[in-house]
Amino acid sequence: MSSNAAPGSVPMTETERLESRYPVLAALSAPARALLLKSAQWMRVPAGAMLFDDRQACEGFPFVVEGTVRVSKCAASGRELPLYRVGPGETCIISSSCLLGHEDYNARGVTESDTLLMLLPKAVFDEMMAERPFRDFVFHLFAERIADLMQLIEEVAFRKLDQRLAALLLGKGRLLHVTHQQLADELGSVREIVSRLLKSFADQGLVRLGREQVEILDPAGLRRLSAEGSVKA
Structure with missing residues (x-):
């Protein structure tokens, strides 16, 4: 103690x-x-x-x-x-x-x-x-x-999975040390879908993916996505 x-x-x-x-x-x-x-x-x-x-x-x-x-x-x-x-x-x-x-x-x-x-x-x-x-x-x-x-x-x-994922990534700092499975568990989804969404985020320049980490490149873009949603799960 x-x-x-x-x-x-x-x-x-x-x-x-x-x-x-x-x-x-x-x-x-x-x-x-x-x-x-x-x-x-x-x-x-x-x-x-x-x-x-x-x-x-x-x-x-x-x-x-x-x-x-x-x-x-x-x-x-x-x-x-x-x-x-x-x-x-x-x-x-x-x-x-x-x-x-x-x-x-x-x-x-x-x-x-x-x-x-x-x-x-x-x-x-x-x-x-x-x-x-x-x-x-x-x-x-x-x-x-x-x-x-x-x-x-x-x-x-009422919110699409891409919106929820974007919201989950925000507010945790620039570099998140997390696996795709951990993110899927947080969202009540499966790893394959979350991995596909993260790849789409990376293609849009929102994040950079690494081994068990996600680097936030465009927090403003993630905030817009969280509010509007634009990626199909």
Whole structure:
């Protein structure tokens, strides 16, 4: 933990870091807070680990203290559509809905980096929902995630793949160290289609392609393409 502490300072404990990420915990009643901390199940998970998968039972409510969890919907063909990411201080809408509805998971969660999280057991989550600050916190972030998912649905349904790819390339710097497969995964598409679109972008002088990298040559052109779309997938 000391790597996150300033020189000469006392390293924060896991509980202190949890509370700094989730200020709502300070608003809980003393008994509720004590129960939550007593029931906390701490987990250190390496990058690339599957936290949950489709049709698995939901065992608890995760609080992410470090790292990022990528939540995706996967098809039997192996294709997947990224739904959202859960970072420190955020919540997982899939976990929330499964706990509230007493249903199994209907998506997959994989760590994108080394992750520290606290899992609140289902029974304790149910008790915490009686606490108004905790309930408001869960439903507020629930509403935010729903808005994000509605935007994703709009992107997939109404924007062409070339527009989405152009938008994905923007805002990541001039040189992106990324594979065509990684871009396809981000877009919920397949590598062959993304490779064809990238070649078209290169032919138009928008990008230069290299081994596992994409160099942005004309960001203004990509922005126009993102807004209008002109390449058929």
